[in-house]
Amino acid sequence: MIEKEVIIIGAGLAGSEAAWQVANFGVPVKLVEMRPLKSTPAHHTGEFGELVCSNSFGALSPDRAAGLLQQELRVFNSLIVNKADEFSVPAGGALAVDRSKFSSALTEVLSNHPLIEIKRFEQLDFPSKENITILATGPLTSDELSYKIQDFTGIDACHFFDAASPIIYGDTIDQEIVFKASRYDKGDPAYLNCPMDKNNYIQFRNELIKGEQAILKDFEKESAKFFEACLPIEEIARRGVDTMRFGPLKSIGLWNPKWGDLYDKENRIKKRPHAIVQLRKEDLEGKLLNMVGFQTNLKWSEQKRIFRMIPGLKNAEFVRFGVMHRNTFLESPKLLLPTLQFMKRENLFAAGQLTGTEGYAAAAAGGLLAGINASLLAKGKKTVSFPSESMIGSLMNFISNRNKIMSNQKKSKFQPMPASFGLVPELNNRIKDKRLRYKAYQERSTEALNGFKKILDSYFEKDHTLLEIY
Ligand SMILES: Cc1cc2nc3c(=O)[nH]c(=O)nc-3n(C[C@H](O)[C@H](O)[C@H](O)COP(=O)(O)OP(=O)(O)OC[C@H]3O[C@@H](n4cnc5c(N)ncnc54)[C@H](O)[C@@H]3O)c2cc1C
Known part of the structure:
Protein backbone atom coordinates (compact mmCIF):
# COMPACT_ATOMS: atom_id res chain seq x y z
CA MET A 1 0.00 0.00 0.00
CA SER A 165 -1.41 33.79 37.13
CA PRO A 166 0.19 31.02 39.20
CA ILE A 167 -1.70 27.77 39.67
CA ILE A 168 -1.42 25.93 42.99
CA TYR A 169 -2.39 22.47 44.21
CA GLY A 170 -5.76 22.66 45.98
CA ASP A 171 -4.70 20.22 48.71
CA THR A 172 -1.82 22.45 49.82
CA ILE A 173 -3.92 25.39 51.04
CA ASP A 174 -4.90 25.84 54.70
CA GLN A 175 -8.64 25.09 54.84
CA GLU A 176 -8.86 26.57 58.34
CA ILE A 177 -8.00 30.03 56.99
CA VAL A 178 -9.31 29.99 53.44
CA PHE A 179 -13.09 30.13 52.96
CA LYS A 180 -15.50 29.45 50.12
CA ALA A 181 -17.74 32.31 48.94
CA SER A 182 -18.73 34.22 45.87
CA ARG A 183 -19.05 37.99 45.92
CA TYR A 184 -22.43 39.07 47.34
CA ASP A 185 -23.33 35.36 47.48
CA LYS A 186 -24.12 35.40 43.77
CA GLY A 187 -24.13 32.01 42.00
CA ASP A 188 -22.12 29.04 43.19
CA PRO A 189 -19.44 29.78 45.79
CA ALA A 190 -16.83 28.85 43.21
CA TYR A 191 -14.08 30.94 44.73
CA LEU A 192 -11.82 30.27 47.68
CA ASN A 193 -10.82 33.37 49.57
CA CYS A 194 -7.66 34.21 51.53
CA PRO A 195 -8.47 37.03 53.96
CA MET A 196 -5.73 39.54 54.89
CA ASP A 197 -5.63 41.98 57.79
CA LYS A 198 -3.97 45.38 57.41
CA ASN A 199 -0.62 44.14 58.71
CA ASN A 200 -0.52 41.14 56.34
CA TYR A 201 -1.45 43.39 53.45
CA ILE A 202 1.19 46.05 54.09
CA GLN A 203 3.97 43.50 54.55
CA PHE A 204 2.86 41.59 51.47
CA ARG A 205 2.77 44.76 49.36
CA ASN A 206 6.23 45.82 50.57
CA GLU A 207 7.74 42.51 49.47
CA LEU A 208 5.82 42.52 46.21
CA ILE A 209 7.17 45.87 45.06
CA LYS A 210 10.73 44.94 46.07
CA GLY A 211 10.52 41.46 44.46
CA GLU A 212 13.14 40.54 41.87
CA GLN A 213 11.76 40.65 38.32
CA ALA A 214 12.37 38.16 35.52
CA ILE A 215 14.19 39.84 32.65
CA LEU A 216 12.00 40.38 29.62
CA LYS A 217 13.60 39.78 26.23
CA ASP A 218 13.47 42.74 23.82
CA PHE A 219 10.74 41.09 21.71
CA GLU A 220 8.69 40.50 24.86
CA LYS A 221 8.99 44.14 25.96
CA GLU A 222 7.36 45.13 22.66
CA SER A 223 4.43 42.72 23.19
CA ALA A 224 4.08 43.72 26.85
CA LYS A 225 3.42 47.31 25.84
CA PHE A 226 0.19 46.18 24.20
CA PHE A 227 -0.84 44.42 27.33
CA GLU A 228 -1.73 47.34 29.60
CA ALA A 229 -5.14 45.78 30.24
CA CYS A 230 -3.49 42.94 32.10
CA LEU A 231 -0.97 44.52 34.48
CA PRO A 232 1.37 42.42 36.59
CA ILE A 233 0.29 42.32 40.24
CA GLU A 234 3.57 43.95 41.35
CA GLU A 235 2.90 46.88 38.99
CA ILE A 236 -0.61 47.31 40.44
CA ALA A 237 0.98 47.28 43.92
CA ARG A 238 3.49 49.93 42.87
CA ARG A 239 0.75 52.30 41.70
CA GLY A 240 -0.46 53.02 45.24
CA VAL A 241 -0.89 51.58 48.72
CA ASP A 242 -4.54 50.75 48.14
CA THR A 243 -4.57 50.09 44.39
CA MET A 244 -4.62 46.29 44.83
CA ARG A 245 -7.48 46.65 47.35
CA PHE A 246 -9.60 48.41 44.73
CA GLY A 247 -8.58 45.85 42.11
CA PRO A 248 -8.00 42.09 42.35
CA LEU A 249 -7.72 42.08 46.16
CA LYS A 250 -10.99 43.85 46.97
CA SER A 251 -12.78 42.31 49.91
CA ILE A 252 -16.19 43.90 49.56
CA GLY A 253 -19.08 41.43 49.28
CA LEU A 254 -17.05 38.44 50.51
CA TRP A 255 -18.05 37.06 53.88
CA ASN A 256 -17.13 34.00 55.89
CA PRO A 257 -20.17 32.79 57.88
CA LYS A 258 -17.74 31.91 60.70
CA TRP A 259 -17.37 35.67 61.36
CA GLY A 260 -20.99 36.00 62.51
CA ASP A 261 -23.89 38.09 61.27
CA LEU A 262 -23.17 39.87 58.00
CA TYR A 263 -26.19 42.15 58.51
CA ASP A 264 -24.99 43.41 61.89
CA LYS A 265 -23.20 46.57 60.71
CA GLU A 266 -20.85 46.82 63.68
CA ASN A 267 -19.81 43.19 63.39
CA ARG A 268 -19.33 43.60 59.66
CA ILE A 269 -17.09 46.65 60.01
CA LYS A 270 -15.07 44.98 62.75
CA LYS A 271 -14.58 41.66 60.96
CA ARG A 272 -14.31 42.67 57.31
CA PRO A 273 -10.82 41.76 56.03
CA HIS A 274 -8.59 44.54 54.76
CA ALA A 275 -8.05 42.65 51.49
CA ILE A 276 -8.82 39.24 49.99
CA VAL A 277 -6.88 37.12 47.52
CA GLN A 278 -9.24 34.93 45.49
CA LEU A 279 -8.50 31.45 44.17
CA ARG A 280 -10.56 30.05 41.31
CA LYS A 281 -10.92 26.36 40.48
CA GLU A 282 -9.16 25.34 37.27
CA ASP A 283 -10.87 21.95 37.19
CA LEU A 284 -14.22 20.67 38.41
CA GLU A 285 -12.79 18.98 41.49
CA GLY A 286 -10.74 21.99 42.60
CA LYS A 287 -7.45 20.09 42.58
CA LEU A 288 -5.88 23.04 40.79
CA LEU A 289 -6.47 26.62 41.89
CA ASN A 290 -5.71 29.76 39.94
CA MET A 291 -4.64 32.91 41.85
CA VAL A 292 -7.07 35.45 40.38
CA GLY A 293 -5.44 38.57 38.95
CA PHE A 294 -1.90 37.50 39.86
CA GLN A 295 -0.27 37.59 36.45
CA THR A 296 3.27 38.54 37.27
CA ASN A 297 6.72 39.07 35.98
CA LEU A 298 8.46 38.18 39.25
CA LYS A 299 11.17 35.52 39.24
CA TRP A 300 9.79 32.09 40.13
CA SER A 301 11.74 31.87 43.40
CA GLU A 302 10.34 35.27 44.39
CA GLN A 303 6.78 34.20 43.57
CA LYS A 304 7.18 31.21 45.86
CA ARG A 305 8.59 33.32 48.70
CA ILE A 306 6.18 36.25 48.45
CA PHE A 307 2.92 34.46 47.59
CA ARG A 308 3.42 32.09 50.51
CA MET A 309 3.01 35.17 52.76
CA ILE A 310 -0.69 35.21 51.84
CA PRO A 311 -2.79 33.81 54.73
CA GLY A 312 -3.72 30.21 53.92
CA LEU A 313 -0.92 29.77 51.37
CA LYS A 314 2.01 29.22 53.74
CA ASN A 315 2.56 25.68 52.41
CA ALA A 316 1.19 26.21 48.92
CA GLU A 317 2.80 24.16 46.18
CA PHE A 318 2.88 25.62 42.71
CA VAL A 319 1.86 23.66 39.62
CA ARG A 320 2.80 26.56 37.42
CA PHE A 321 4.22 29.99 38.23
CA GLY A 322 2.86 33.24 36.81
CA VAL A 323 4.36 34.34 33.51
CA MET A 324 4.21 37.21 31.08
CA HIS A 325 5.83 36.39 27.79
C1 LIG B 1 11.72 32.67 25.44
C2 LIG B 1 11.21 31.31 25.79
C3 LIG B 1 11.80 30.60 26.84
C4 LIG B 1 11.34 29.31 27.18
N1 LIG B 1 11.92 28.62 28.20
C5 LIG B 1 11.52 27.37 28.50
C6 LIG B 1 12.16 26.60 29.51
O1 LIG B 1 13.11 27.04 30.12
N2 LIG B 1 11.71 25.34 29.78
C7 LIG B 1 10.65 24.80 29.10
O2 LIG B 1 10.28 23.65 29.37
N3 LIG B 1 10.03 25.52 28.14
C8 LIG B 1 10.44 26.77 27.82
N4 LIG B 1 9.80 27.49 26.85
C9 LIG B 1 8.71 26.91 26.19
C10 LIG B 1 9.31 26.12 25.04
O3 LIG B 1 9.33 26.92 23.89
C11 LIG B 1 8.58 24.85 24.83
O4 LIG B 1 8.57 24.08 25.98
C12 LIG B 1 9.08 24.01 23.66
O5 LIG B 1 10.19 24.49 22.98
C13 LIG B 1 7.94 23.98 22.74
O6 LIG B 1 8.20 23.07 21.75
P1 LIG B 1 7.48 23.25 20.36
O7 LIG B 1 7.98 22.15 19.51
O8 LIG B 1 6.04 23.40 20.55
O9 LIG B 1 8.03 24.66 19.81
P2 LIG B 1 9.52 25.03 19.38
O10 LIG B 1 10.50 24.18 20.07
O11 LIG B 1 9.63 26.51 19.49
O12 LIG B 1 9.53 24.62 17.83
C14 LIG B 1 8.78 25.30 16.85
C15 LIG B 1 9.58 25.29 15.56
O13 LIG B 1 8.78 25.81 14.51
C16 LIG B 1 9.56 26.66 13.68
N5 LIG B 1 8.66 27.59 12.98
C17 LIG B 1 7.91 28.59 13.49
N6 LIG B 1 7.17 29.16 12.52
C18 LIG B 1 7.45 28.51 11.36
C19 LIG B 1 6.99 28.62 10.01
N7 LIG B 1 6.08 29.54 9.65
N8 LIG B 1 7.51 27.80 9.07
C20 LIG B 1 8.44 26.85 9.41
N9 LIG B 1 8.91 26.69 10.67
C21 LIG B 1 8.40 27.50 11.65
C22 LIG B 1 10.52 27.31 14.67
O14 LIG B 1 11.68 27.78 14.02
C23 LIG B 1 10.82 26.17 15.64
O15 LIG B 1 11.93 25.43 15.24
C24 LIG B 1 10.25 28.76 26.48
C25 LIG B 1 9.66 29.49 25.42
C26 LIG B 1 10.12 30.74 25.08
C27 LIG B 1 9.48 31.49 23.96
Missing part, protein backbone atom coordinates in the same frame (compact mmCIF):
# COMPACT_ATOMS: atom_id res chain seq x y z
CA ILE A 2 1.38 3.45 -0.91
CA GLU A 3 1.25 5.57 2.22
CA LYS A 4 0.03 9.15 2.13
CA GLU A 5 2.73 11.62 3.07
CA VAL A 6 2.49 13.56 6.33
CA ILE A 7 3.62 17.19 6.32
CA ILE A 8 4.99 18.50 9.62
CA ILE A 9 5.55 22.24 10.01
CA GLY A 10 8.16 23.17 12.63
CA ALA A 11 11.11 21.01 13.70
CA GLY A 12 11.14 21.98 17.37
CA LEU A 13 10.54 19.44 20.11
CA ALA A 14 7.00 18.55 19.03
CA GLY A 15 7.70 18.52 15.29
CA SER A 16 10.88 16.44 15.65
CA GLU A 17 9.11 13.86 17.82
CA ALA A 18 6.15 13.73 15.41
CA ALA A 19 8.45 13.23 12.41
CA TRP A 20 10.25 10.35 14.15
CA GLN A 21 7.00 8.62 15.09
CA VAL A 22 5.42 8.98 11.64
CA ALA A 23 8.53 7.80 9.80
CA ASN A 24 8.96 4.85 12.13
CA PHE A 25 5.42 3.76 11.40
CA GLY A 26 6.51 3.54 7.77
CA VAL A 27 4.83 6.70 6.52
CA PRO A 28 6.84 9.27 4.49
CA VAL A 29 7.31 12.66 6.14
CA LYS A 30 8.04 16.14 4.84
CA LEU A 31 9.47 18.17 7.73
CA VAL A 32 9.41 21.94 7.15
CA GLU A 33 11.64 24.18 9.28
CA MET A 34 12.33 27.87 8.65
CA ARG A 35 15.56 28.11 10.65
CA PRO A 36 18.34 28.99 9.90
CA LEU A 37 16.96 30.90 6.85
CA LYS A 38 14.62 32.76 9.16
CA SER A 39 15.03 32.54 12.93
CA THR A 40 12.69 33.25 15.84
CA PRO A 41 13.56 35.91 18.44
CA ALA A 42 14.67 33.16 20.89
CA HIS A 43 16.45 30.51 18.79
CA HIS A 44 20.14 30.83 17.90
CA THR A 45 20.86 27.88 15.59
CA GLY A 46 19.36 25.95 12.72
CA GLU A 47 19.36 22.68 14.68
CA PHE A 48 16.17 20.75 15.37
CA GLY A 49 14.67 20.72 18.87
CA GLU A 50 16.80 23.63 20.05
CA LEU A 51 16.16 24.30 23.74
CA VAL A 52 15.64 28.04 23.90
CA CYS A 53 16.15 28.59 27.61
CA SER A 54 16.79 26.10 30.42
CA ASN A 55 18.47 22.78 29.55
CA SER A 56 16.25 20.87 32.00
CA PHE A 57 13.31 18.57 31.26
CA GLY A 58 12.30 18.67 34.94
CA ALA A 59 12.37 16.03 37.69
CA LEU A 60 13.62 12.61 36.62
CA SER A 61 11.92 10.46 39.23
CA PRO A 62 8.70 8.86 37.91
CA ASP A 63 6.89 9.67 41.14
CA ARG A 64 7.03 13.34 40.09
CA ALA A 65 4.76 14.64 37.31
CA ALA A 66 7.59 15.57 34.91
CA GLY A 67 9.39 12.28 35.57
CA LEU A 68 6.26 10.24 34.92
CA LEU A 69 5.74 12.03 31.63
CA GLN A 70 9.33 11.21 30.58
CA GLN A 71 8.84 7.57 31.59
CA GLU A 72 5.65 7.31 29.53
CA LEU A 73 7.40 8.80 26.52
CA ARG A 74 10.15 6.16 26.82
CA VAL A 75 7.50 3.42 26.50
CA PHE A 76 6.65 4.79 23.05
CA ASN A 77 10.26 5.05 21.91
CA SER A 78 10.32 8.86 22.09
CA LEU A 79 13.24 10.30 20.16
CA ILE A 80 13.31 13.44 22.32
CA VAL A 81 13.53 11.59 25.63
CA ASN A 82 15.91 8.92 24.29
CA LYS A 83 18.31 11.61 23.07
CA ALA A 84 17.87 13.58 26.31
CA ASP A 85 18.86 10.42 28.23
CA GLU A 86 21.83 9.86 25.93
CA PHE A 87 23.17 13.42 26.31
CA SER A 88 22.16 14.02 29.92
CA VAL A 89 24.40 15.98 32.26
CA PRO A 90 24.41 15.77 36.08
CA ALA A 91 21.62 17.97 37.49
CA GLY A 92 20.61 16.63 40.90
CA GLY A 93 17.23 14.97 40.52
CA ALA A 94 16.46 16.49 37.10
CA LEU A 95 16.91 15.33 33.52
CA ALA A 96 19.15 18.03 32.07
CA VAL A 97 21.03 17.79 28.78
CA ASP A 98 24.04 19.08 26.91
CA ARG A 99 21.85 21.25 24.67
CA SER A 100 24.21 21.43 21.72
CA LYS A 101 24.91 17.68 21.52
CA PHE A 102 21.20 16.99 22.07
CA SER A 103 20.01 19.18 19.16
CA SER A 104 22.82 18.06 16.82
CA ALA A 105 21.91 14.42 17.46
CA LEU A 106 18.21 15.07 16.74
CA THR A 107 19.10 16.86 13.52
CA GLU A 108 21.39 14.05 12.43
CA VAL A 109 18.94 11.24 13.14
CA LEU A 110 16.04 12.96 11.38
CA SER A 111 18.14 14.14 8.42
CA ASN A 112 19.41 10.60 7.82
CA HIS A 113 16.08 8.85 8.16
CA PRO A 114 15.15 7.29 4.81
CA LEU A 115 11.50 8.32 5.10
CA ILE A 116 12.05 11.93 6.17
CA GLU A 117 12.56 14.71 3.67
CA ILE A 118 13.78 17.96 5.24
CA LYS A 119 12.61 21.26 3.75
CA ARG A 120 14.08 24.54 4.95
CA PHE A 121 11.63 27.38 4.31
CA GLU A 122 9.13 29.52 6.17
CA GLN A 123 5.64 28.12 5.76
CA LEU A 124 3.58 31.17 4.83
CA ASP A 125 0.30 29.59 3.77
CA PHE A 126 -2.21 27.70 5.83
CA PRO A 127 -1.89 23.94 5.11
CA SER A 128 -3.96 22.79 2.17
CA LYS A 129 -6.99 20.56 2.77
CA GLU A 130 -5.52 17.74 0.70
CA ASN A 131 -2.57 16.84 2.96
CA ILE A 132 -2.35 15.30 6.38
CA THR A 133 -0.53 18.05 8.27
CA ILE A 134 0.78 18.60 11.78
CA LEU A 135 1.18 22.22 12.88
CA ALA A 136 4.05 22.33 15.40
CA THR A 137 5.36 25.85 15.05
CA GLY A 138 5.53 26.58 18.77
CA PRO A 139 5.20 29.68 20.93
CA LEU A 140 7.11 31.80 18.42
CA THR A 141 5.20 30.81 15.27
CA SER A 142 6.22 33.27 12.55
CA ASP A 143 3.87 36.22 12.03
CA GLU A 144 2.54 35.36 8.59
CA LEU A 145 1.51 31.84 9.60
CA SER A 146 0.11 33.09 12.93
CA TYR A 147 -2.31 35.35 11.05
CA LYS A 148 -3.35 32.46 8.81
CA ILE A 149 -3.96 30.27 11.87
CA GLN A 150 -6.00 33.08 13.38
CA ASP A 151 -8.10 33.34 10.20
CA PHE A 152 -8.74 29.60 10.26
CA THR A 153 -9.57 29.32 13.95
CA GLY A 154 -11.30 32.65 14.58
CA ILE A 155 -10.01 35.79 16.25
CA ASP A 156 -10.70 34.75 19.85
CA ALA A 157 -9.18 31.32 19.46
CA CYS A 158 -5.54 32.35 19.15
CA HIS A 159 -3.47 34.07 21.83
CA PHE A 160 -0.19 35.86 21.21
CA PHE A 161 0.91 36.78 24.69
CA ASP A 162 0.67 34.75 27.84
CA ALA A 163 -0.03 36.72 31.00
CA ALA A 164 -0.91 33.95 33.39
CA ARG A 326 5.28 36.09 24.08
CA ASN A 327 3.45 32.84 23.47
CA THR A 328 1.34 31.93 20.47
CA PHE A 329 -1.17 29.29 21.51
CA LEU A 330 -4.60 28.10 20.51
CA GLU A 331 -7.78 28.16 22.59
CA SER A 332 -7.53 24.37 22.30
CA PRO A 333 -10.67 23.34 24.25
CA LYS A 334 -12.71 25.07 21.54
CA LEU A 335 -10.70 23.70 18.64
CA LEU A 336 -9.06 20.34 19.25
CA LEU A 337 -10.07 16.76 20.00
CA PRO A 338 -8.06 14.68 22.51
CA THR A 339 -6.48 13.07 19.42
CA LEU A 340 -5.01 16.53 18.59
CA GLN A 341 -7.10 16.71 15.40
CA PHE A 342 -8.86 19.98 14.66
CA MET A 343 -12.62 19.54 15.05
CA LYS A 344 -13.02 21.50 11.82
CA ARG A 345 -10.60 19.40 9.76
CA GLU A 346 -9.78 15.83 10.64
CA ASN A 347 -6.52 15.64 8.65
CA LEU A 348 -5.08 18.69 10.40
CA PHE A 349 -3.32 18.24 13.76
CA ALA A 350 -1.66 20.62 16.20
CA ALA A 351 1.12 19.67 18.61
CA GLY A 352 3.46 21.20 21.15
CA GLN A 353 3.29 24.53 22.89
CA LEU A 354 0.96 25.80 20.17
CA THR A 355 -1.78 23.64 21.74
CA GLY A 356 -1.32 25.17 25.21
CA THR A 357 0.84 22.54 26.84
CA GLU A 358 3.88 23.84 28.65
CA GLY A 359 7.38 22.44 28.92
CA TYR A 360 9.81 20.51 26.76
CA ALA A 361 8.59 16.98 27.57
CA ALA A 362 4.95 18.05 27.21
CA ALA A 363 5.77 19.37 23.71
CA ALA A 364 7.34 16.01 22.86
CA ALA A 365 4.21 14.24 24.18
CA GLY A 366 2.01 16.26 21.82
CA GLY A 367 4.35 15.47 18.93
CA LEU A 368 4.22 11.78 19.81
CA LEU A 369 0.42 11.65 19.90
CA ALA A 370 -0.04 13.76 16.74
CA GLY A 371 2.60 11.59 15.01
CA ILE A 372 0.86 8.33 15.96
CA ASN A 373 -2.51 9.64 14.83
CA ALA A 374 -1.27 11.16 11.57
CA SER A 375 0.25 7.74 10.76
CA LEU A 376 -3.00 5.96 11.57
CA LEU A 377 -4.90 8.37 9.34
CA ALA A 378 -2.38 7.90 6.53
CA LYS A 379 -3.06 4.16 6.79
CA GLY A 380 -6.80 4.72 6.66
CA LYS A 381 -7.28 3.77 10.30
CA LYS A 382 -9.07 5.36 13.25
CA THR A 383 -7.18 7.81 15.42
CA VAL A 384 -6.66 7.15 19.15
CA SER A 385 -6.45 9.11 22.39
CA PHE A 386 -4.25 8.16 25.34
CA PRO A 387 -5.82 6.68 28.49
CA SER A 388 -6.73 9.38 30.98
CA GLU A 389 -4.84 7.49 33.73
CA SER A 390 -1.59 8.40 31.99
CA MET A 391 0.08 11.79 32.26
CA ILE A 392 0.06 12.12 28.46
CA GLY A 393 -3.68 11.34 28.34
CA SER A 394 -4.50 13.70 31.22
CA LEU A 395 -2.61 16.56 29.65
CA MET A 396 -4.21 16.06 26.23
CA ASN A 397 -7.64 15.72 27.85
CA PHE A 398 -7.10 18.93 29.78
CA ILE A 399 -6.21 21.01 26.76
CA SER A 400 -8.98 19.57 24.59
CA ASN A 401 -11.82 19.03 27.01
CA ARG A 402 -14.60 21.58 26.81
CA ASN A 403 -16.22 20.19 29.94
CA LYS A 404 -13.19 21.14 31.95
CA ILE A 405 -14.01 24.77 31.30
CA MET A 406 -15.97 25.72 34.39
CA SER A 407 -19.13 27.72 33.92
CA ASN A 408 -17.54 30.64 35.79
CA GLN A 409 -14.54 30.46 33.48
CA LYS A 410 -16.44 30.82 30.25
CA LYS A 411 -15.28 34.39 29.87
CA SER A 412 -11.74 33.83 31.11
CA LYS A 413 -9.18 32.60 28.70
CA PHE A 414 -7.72 29.13 28.56
CA GLN A 415 -4.24 29.06 30.08
CA PRO A 416 -1.34 26.81 29.11
CA MET A 417 -0.68 23.88 31.42
CA PRO A 418 2.36 21.76 32.30
CA ALA A 419 2.28 18.09 33.35
CA SER A 420 0.85 17.86 36.86
CA PHE A 421 -0.70 15.29 39.18
CA GLY A 422 -3.59 17.72 39.57
CA LEU A 423 -4.71 16.69 36.06
CA VAL A 424 -4.95 12.92 36.56
CA PRO A 425 -8.24 11.34 37.74
CA GLU A 426 -8.56 10.56 41.45
CA LEU A 427 -7.68 7.05 42.63
CA ASN A 428 -10.54 4.79 43.70
CA ASN A 429 -9.12 4.74 47.22
CA ARG A 430 -7.76 8.10 48.21
CA ILE A 431 -4.23 7.84 49.64
CA LYS A 432 -3.36 10.64 52.04
CA ASP A 433 0.42 10.34 51.95
CA LYS A 434 1.56 12.36 48.93
CA ARG A 435 4.57 10.20 48.03
CA LEU A 436 2.50 7.00 48.15
CA ARG A 437 -0.30 8.66 46.20
CA TYR A 438 2.09 9.74 43.44
CA LYS A 439 3.57 6.24 43.36
CA ALA A 440 0.06 4.84 42.92
CA TYR A 441 -0.57 7.26 40.04
CA GLN A 442 2.63 5.99 38.46
CA GLU A 443 1.66 2.31 38.82
CA ARG A 444 -1.82 3.00 37.45
CA SER A 445 -0.34 4.79 34.44
CA THR A 446 2.06 1.92 33.70
CA GLU A 447 -0.78 -0.58 33.73
CA ALA A 448 -3.03 1.58 31.53
CA LEU A 449 -0.25 2.23 29.03
CA ASN A 450 0.72 -1.44 28.76
CA GLY A 451 -2.82 -2.23 27.69
CA PHE A 452 -2.97 0.79 25.38
CA LYS A 453 0.34 -0.10 23.71
CA LYS A 454 -0.87 -3.60 22.92
CA ILE A 455 -3.97 -2.19 21.21
CA LEU A 456 -1.87 0.34 19.33
CA ASP A 457 0.60 -2.30 18.19
CA SER A 458 -2.26 -4.39 16.86
CA TYR A 459 -3.52 -1.38 14.82
CA PHE A 460 -0.14 -1.08 13.16
CA GLU A 461 0.63 -4.81 13.07
CA LYS A 462 0.59 -5.52 9.37
CA ASP A 463 2.57 -2.59 8.04
CA HIS A 464 4.45 -1.72 11.16
CA THR A 465 8.01 -2.78 10.43
CA LEU A 466 10.52 -0.07 11.17
CA LEU A 467 9.69 0.47 14.82
CA GLU A 468 11.00 -2.97 15.70
CA ILE A 469 14.49 -2.04 14.50
CA TYR A 470 14.95 0.47 17.32
